[in-house]
Amino acid sequence: MLNDRRLLCCAELCVGERAADVGTDHGYLPVYLIEKGICSSAVACDINEMPLASARENIARAGLSDKIETVLSDGLDSVPEEGITDVVIAGMGGELIADIIARAEWIKTNRVNLILQPMTKWDHLRRFLHASGFNVIRELPCKEGRFVYSVMQAVYSGAGPEGECSLEYLYGGLVSGDTCEGAEYLERQAMRLEAVGRGIGRDAARSDEAEKYLSAAEALRAKISTE
Numbered sequence: 001m002l003n004d005r006r007l008l009c010c011a012e013l014c015v016g017e018r019a020a021d022v023g024t025d026h027g028y029l030p031v032y033l034i035e036k037g038i039c040s041s042a043v044a045c046d047i048n049e050m051p052l053a054s055a056r057e058n059i060a061r062a063g064l065s066d067k068i069e070t071v072l073s074d075g076l077d078s079v080p081e082e083g084i085t086d087v088v089i090a091g092m093g094g095e096l097i098a099d100i101i102a103r104a105e106w107i108k109t110n111r112v113n114l115i116l117q118p119m120t121k122w123d124h125l126r127r128f129l130h131a132s133g134f135n136v137i138r139e140l141p142c143k144e145g146r147f148v149y150s151v152m153q154a155v156y157s158g159a160g161p162e163g164e165c166s167l168e169y170l171y172g173g174l175v176s177g178d179t180c181e182g183a184e185y186l187e188r189q190a191m192r193l194e195a196v197g198r199g200i201g202r203d204a205a206r207s208d209e210a211e212k213y214l215s216a217a218e219a220l221r222a223k224i225s226t227e
């Protein structure tokens, strides 16, 4: 039984037949995807043998060894691309997620559905996706324990980037402020923008730049529409 809100949101954004879970750790997500009939097969991969062994054990316990392949792989480097419709990369930093995507050109060619959940550097990841021709089509905010995250769904569109991303977008993405989790995510991101803005603002020569962070924080707060 999967009860991690973060991983449940990842599962909600899977749309295809065969998912690859990069950095699977315990393998709970691919097991859930098959048990719920969301995908018919999956690949569970990890860069480390220990988590992969634990995934293999959980997959076998669920009786799904014939449906879920386990692969020792740095990112997607050793994952056979054939038939993969969805790639989930969750629980890692935004820079590492971007690097894993950049190394797998077939994600673009095959128009793979990406489900991405960065723990840090969400701004780096959003900027990378935008600059590389990926469209973020949906974002789900989710609260797990004390923390609130955003899970992004993105697909390569092939269109060149139009302009630069705003600070408001880099921090808040497509998260809507009309649910408690969305509101909490936007408030958290607004506080981060303010902290950066105040830091920059200590240098009088950078007051214009600081003002941009503070305005972006206000713009995120303006999206919050819960009671």
Ligand SMILES: C[S@@+](CC[C@H](N)C(=O)[O-])C[C@H]1O[C@@H](n2cnc3c(N)ncnc32)[C@H](O)[C@@H]1O
Binding pocket: 007, 022, 023, 024, 025, 026, 045, 046, 047, 048, 051, 073, 074, 075, 076, 089, 090, 091, 092
């Ligand atoms: C914090 S766990 C996240 C597990 C699960 N995806 C989740 O979100 O709950 C990170 C996992 O990613 C694996 N990992 C780290 N870097 C990786 C890479 N470059 N390629 C594949 N797996 C990696 C680690 O071994 C670890 O099992």
